[in-house]
Amino acid sequence: MTETENNKILEVKNLSTYFYTDDGVVKAVDDVSFDLKKGETLGIVGETGCGKSVTALSILRLIPQPLGRIVAGEIIFEGRDLLKLGQKDLQNLRGNKISMIFQDPMTSLNPVYTVGNQVMESLIVHRKLKKDEARREGLKLLEMVGIPEFKRRFNNYPHEFSGGMRQRVMIAMAIANSPSILIADEPTTALDVTVQAQILELMDELKYKTNSSIIIITHDLGVVAKYANRVMVMYAGKPVEFSSVDNIFYKPAHPYTIGLMKSVTRLDEEKRGKLKPIEGLPPSLIDLPKFCIFRARCKYACDECKGEYPPLKEIEKDHFVSCYRGKEFMEGIIERFDN
Amino acid sequence: MENNKLLEVKNLKKYFNLRSGFLFQKFTGSVKAVDDISFFIKRGETFGLVGETGCGKTTVAKVILRLVPQTSGEATYNGVNLFKLNSKEMFKIRREIQVIFQDPYASLSPRMTVGDIINEPFEIHKIGDKRKRIKKVKELLRVVGLNPEHIHRYPHEFSGGQRQRVGVARALALTPKLLLCDEPVSALDVSVQAQILNLLTDLQKEFNLTYLFIAHDLSVVKHVSDRIGVMYLGKMVEVAKSEDLYKTPLHPYTMGLLSAIPIPDPELERKRKRIVLEGDVPSPINPPSGCSFHTRCPNAQDICSMEEPELRDYSKNGNEHLAACFFAGKPIV
Structure with missing residues (x-):
């Protein structure tokens, strides 16, 4: 193994997760591949229904069955394919080596147990600590x-905490066993801006302390710009662009990424111009077309786009784009931020 | 000059009383949702109101519309105090003041067709006959960018962004002068958000509308507003032109709020120094003494917990710039 390969802590290959509904098959995640490097923060961005959460849930195999099924792919972690693990091995992994922080801290804590109890749970289950040891660890x-008066708060119930404090508890639970991967699914969407800043700073700080890698799923481009090292942009269940954060923001080569950048309101914009939204709506995930899924909304669509779905191609080093005209954006033949 | 102001709110207060006990309820205190707020909106401008959850921004809109009764204060619309009107007079004036709500999933009745929803204001206010109404509804659908042929569809057949367009069409039906937009885009995705924001800007020009734009997202508010008011725990802490507010914020809460919002620009973010405000917003039942922000303020001194700072004008360039802070403009280190 070369050094760069060694650096990969998680590798997702051709993951497809479908939901079998009465209306048809929903291809929530369709042929998604990416890798996570040691110590990095990977951002997955996209709009509602683009499959970013399902991707995360698939890694821990938390897809609600029998409705949903992971139909294809491999998820390699520590030399093993997570999709082939038995329930017991999976349990050993969840909340231990890979843990997750969910969007809504109001619903992801159990209301009938004290916060301390819930923090101790994963310590007792995974590290087989005795109760008093777990208590000591839990307090730590x-x-x-950063929970103020943590000794007293240990015995409180979740409803006695504010949203931000609850999310801190969730983070405490998630890092309890110093996981190597922390998956955060919209960790701050339910929180106020000033509290959002606190939580994100905390996660970033803990990443360095515990030497873990983070996958952060969000729709907020500002959050990605601030915290992510690499970014995967998803659209309608497929990755459309995947590269370093700088490439995604300064040299986007997929019309959807470009459109996103143009439609976001920026705090630092000098003049109040008109926003340039992406016209139209995301497609339904049932009966997706064979050609490029973004074609209907794309103003750069050409004849070639009527053909097969464009594969994810490396247009420069570590910059993957699934667009036939990606190269033209790179070479400046099409101006990205015109009009 | 007075005439220039379409809406003026003066010393508005809204307290919600808390009671405890069954049967013989005892008064146990009050939530000061809106505590002595004053502002005005000029004709044709957009006034943005920002603040975090529970700061009272939505209550301000509800009180202006008289959906909840005020505790004290006045709201003057076009020279008339809305709180002094009887229900008949208020009914008439409601034509001119309309609302767009946050959640396009909850604010449209699932059992009515889009046509019926937009037609309802005409029915309530007895305007036009059936033929004229249908014509008008179709025209409204076109104005907000929907297909007039979809008049018989139900809300569930539309996406979030399209539903919000229906909400906008309904609000426009009676050719209002003032539109209260309560978080009109916060439930929508970025690319759709931009569509709705553009629509609102276009309509403002076309129909000469005045907006009160309420939102928690300062970058959205800054984009659409001419002037912005920042609220914290039921109080107005800063009011300024939107560029002034961004470039030279005076209140430490505004500074913290601005700094907390990440800008979608990685290089800039790396250079930017962040002020992270500690702690949570205190409960409005027992707000801190003196300046209600002093518990989280990095600049707080003794005086801040004892006296309440007044909203004062600190303008330097002639544009009014109000702030309620003893140390207004002092940078946070």
């Missing part, structure tokens, strides 16, 4: 995530 964790 609450202190680490």
Whole structure:
């Protein structure tokens, strides 16, 4: 193995997760491949229904069955394919080596157990600690995530916490066993801006302390710009662009990424011009066309786009785009941020 | 000059009383949702109101519309105090003041067709006959960018962005002068958000509308507003022209709020120094003494917990720039 390969802590190959509904098959995630490097923060961005959450849930195999099924792919972690693991091995992994922070801290904590109890749970289950040891560890964790008066708060119930404090508890639970991968699914969407900043700073700080990698799923381009090293942009269940954060923001080569950049309101914009939204709507995930899924909304669509779905191609080093005209954007033949 | 102001709110207060006990309820305190707020909106401008959850921004809109009764204060619309009108007079004036709500999933009745929803204002206010109404509804659909042929469809057949367009069409039906937009885009995706924001800007020009734009997202508010008011715990802490507010914020809360919003530009973000405000917003039942922000303020001194700062004008360039802080403009280190 070369050094760069060694650096990969997680590798997702050709993952497809479908949901079998009465109306038809929903291809929520369709042929998604990416890797996560050690110590990096990977951002997955996209709009509602683009499959970013399902991608995350698939990694931990938390897809609701029998409705949903992972139909194809490999998820390689520590030399093993997670999709082939048995329930017991999976349980050992969840909340231990790979843990997750969910969007809504109001619903992801159990209301009938104290916060301390819930933090201790994963310590007792995974590290087989005795109760008093787990308590000591749990207190340390609450202190680490910045809960004021953590000794008293240990015995409180979730409803006695504010949204931001609950999310801190979730983070404490997630990092309890120093996981190598932390998956955060819209961790701050339900929170106020000033609290959002606190939580994101905390996660970033803990990443360095525990030497873990983070996958952060969000629709907020600002959050991605601030915290991610690499970014995967998803549209209608497929990755459309995947590269370093700088490439995605300064040299986007997929019309959808470009459109996103143009339609976002920026705090620092000098003049109040008109926003340039992407016209039209995302397609239904049932009966997706064979050609490029973005074609209907794309103003750069050409004849070639009527053919097969454009494969994810490397147009420069570590810059993957699934667009036939990606190269033209790179070479400046099409101006990205015109009009 | 007075005539220039379409809406003026003066010393508006809205307290929600808390009671405890069954049967013989005892008054146990009050939530000061809106506590002595004053602002005005000029004709044709957009006034943005920002603040975090529970700061009272939506309550302001509800009180202006008289959907909840005020505790004290006045709201003058076009020279008349809305709170002094009887229900008949208020009914008439409601034609001119319309609302767009946050959640396009909850604000449209699922059992009515889009046509019926947009037609309802005409029915309530007894305007036009059936033929004229249908014509008008179709025209409204076209104005907000929907297909007039979809008049018989139900809300569930539309996406979030399209539903919000229906909400906008309904609000426009009676050719209002003032539109209260309460978080009109926060439930929508970025690319759709931009569509709705553009639509609102276009309509403003076309129909000469005045907006009160309420949102928690400062970058959205800054984009659409001429002037912005920042609220914290039921109080107005800063009011300024939107560029002034962004370039020279005076209140430490505004500074924190601006700094908390990440800008979609990685290089800029790397250089940017962040002020992270500690703690949570305190409960409005027991707001801190003195300046309600002092518990989270990095600049707080003794005086801040004892006295309440007044909203004062600190303008330097002639544009009014109000802030309620003893140390207004002092940078946070």
